[in-house]
Amino acid sequence: MTTSNRNRPVASVKRDPRRSTVRTAAPRAGVAADGLAARDAAVSVLFTVLVEKRPMDDAFARATATRDLAPRDRAFARLIATTVLRNCGALQAVLKTYLAKPLPEHQGRLEQILLAAVAQLLILKTPPHAAISLAVDQCRADKAGQRFAGLVNAVLRRVSESGAGRFETLDNVALTFPDWLLQKWTAAYGASVARDIASASLAEPALDLTVKSDAAGWAERLNGVVLPTGSVRCQGVGRVEELEGYADGEWWVQDAAAALPAKLCGDVRGLRVLDLxxxxxxxxxxxxxxxxxVVAVDKSAGRLERLQENLSRLQLAAETQTANALTFQSETPFDVVLLDAPCTSTGTIRRHPDILHLKRPEDVPALASLQSKLLDVAAPLVKPGGLLVYCTCSLEPEEGEEQTAQFLARHPEFSRSPLGLDEDTLPLLWRTADGDLRTLPSFLAEMPEGGRYLDGFYAAKLVKAAG
Incomplete structure (x- = not known):
């Protein structure tokens, strides 16, 4: 997205005829010491995602590991980065208004510095003196971009004075979303629903919790609400680690939609369950x-280690095995196999806006092929009469409805099973014509602002013939 010709920032300020000179501002005393490291981390993340095309979570971990950031600064760095990624097209269009010549090829992190600063000015409402002077400091510290410090100062001053009006006129969905993705959603869900999905995907997500018990009680303690699905949704709660119940392992963070596939497994007390x-x-x-x-399998030892740490906090136990799911075998089949397959994750853009800038059309068939292979591996791991729950957090039919149809054609020993959740928990709107689960990010739009929407998920409940 950041290299798109339609929005590419251009160098050289468009001069306001009312101005005769543009001066470079020196950083205000005390400003550079407050928040420069956080902003620098945010710019580093943006460069990694937009230029190097690498995932945000990994980029954020690296950017913050090398900087001594307080929790508040870590949160601010993430907020800047995600705000830019969600509004990249519109922010680029604003910059284009105030710039005239294309930036040179070797510009360092100039474009990301500008995008981060404009996001602060127009969306996060950061005081202009802080956003501008720290952006200039960042530019001066960047070897390849330091000669643009005066340009940065001039452009951002113009943005702070009149950029808000321009920003409000822009269609951020059309400017930020990849055309191919909007076209796919339009084909799958219709133009109106596709637009709703995209708009919801650009919203800041609320905090959803899965609680061990007493959802109503925890909602009251944490000033949240209990969703029809049973999850507790909170807003404006601060650091998760400081919330009541976290240290005692009473709940864990999990989007309401992501919590549904495990519920489709039904009563699993005493059953042997494989989480592939x-x-x-x-x-x-x-x-x-x-x-x-539970036997939890994942190919990443590091991810399994974090999984075990979370289980320890929650005072829960599961057997973990580091293994490639494509080659995993078990002498004894399982009562239930839950396969949450790798996917394009297009249903989770609210939480992972880097998806907008990293995924490509060719990723869909490539991942669909992998999912097909994983389903064929999972099938013999289910005992006769047992259950296979297949799910992805993708909105693409090739990774959901079509994948299940092809699996059932290859494996006649399996058939669909009723989802087993009542209409209060799982509304009819959330079910496909074939009886599978399909949530869209635009669902729960009736919730108060800031607490709307959920992730897009697909899940099918498949039972194996008894013999």
Missing amino acids: CAAPGGKTAQLASAGAN
Whole structure:
């Protein structure tokens, strides 16, 4: 997205005829010491995602590991980065208004510095003196971009004075979303629903919690609400680690939609359950909390280690195995197999806006092929009469409805099973014509502002013939 010709920032200020000179502002005393490291981390993340095309979570971990950031500064760095990624097209269009010549090829992090500063000025409402002077400091500290410090100062001053009006006229969905993705959603869901999905995907997500018990009580303690699905949704709660119940392991963070596939497994008390592709572990925790004997498999030892740490905090237990799911075998089949397959994750853009800038059309068939292979591996791991729950957090039919149809054609020993959740928990709107689960990010739009929407998920409940 950041290299798109339609929005590419251009160098050289468009001069306001009312101005005769543009001066470079020196950083205000005390400003550079407050928040420069956080902003620098945000710019580093943006460069990694937009230029190097690498995932945000990994970029954020690296950017913050090398900087001594307080929790508040870490949160601010993430907020800047995600705000830019959600509004990149519109922010680029604003910059284009105030610039005239294309930036040179070797510009260092100039474009990301400008985008981060404009996001602060127009969306996060950062005081102009802080956003501008710190952006200039960042530019001066960047070897390849330091000669543009005067340009940065001039452009950002113009943006702070009149950029808000320009920003409000722009269609951020059309400017930020990849055309191919909007076209796919339009084909799958219709133009109106596709637009609703995209708009909801650009919203800041609320905090959803899965609680061990007493959802109503925890909602009251945390000033949240209980969703029809049973999750507790909170807003404006601050650091998760400081909330009541976190240290005692009474709940864990998990989007309301992501919590549904494990519920489709039904009563798992005493059953042997395989969680294939288990990390980050929310579903493993659900199954263990429900009394299952869980075997959690993932190919990443590091991710499994974090999963075990979370289980320890929650005072839950599960067996973990580091293994490639494509080659995983078990001498004894399982009562239930939950396969949360790798996917394009297009249903989780609210939480992972880097998806907008990293995914490509060719990723869909490539991942669909992988999912097909994983389903074929999972099938013999289910005992006769047992259950296979297949799910992805993708909105693409090739990774959901079509994947299930092809699996059932290859494996006649399996058939669909009723989802087993009442209409209060799982409305009819959230079910496909074939009876599978399909949530869209635009669902729960009736909630108060700031607490709307949920992730897009697909899940199918498939039962294996008894013999």
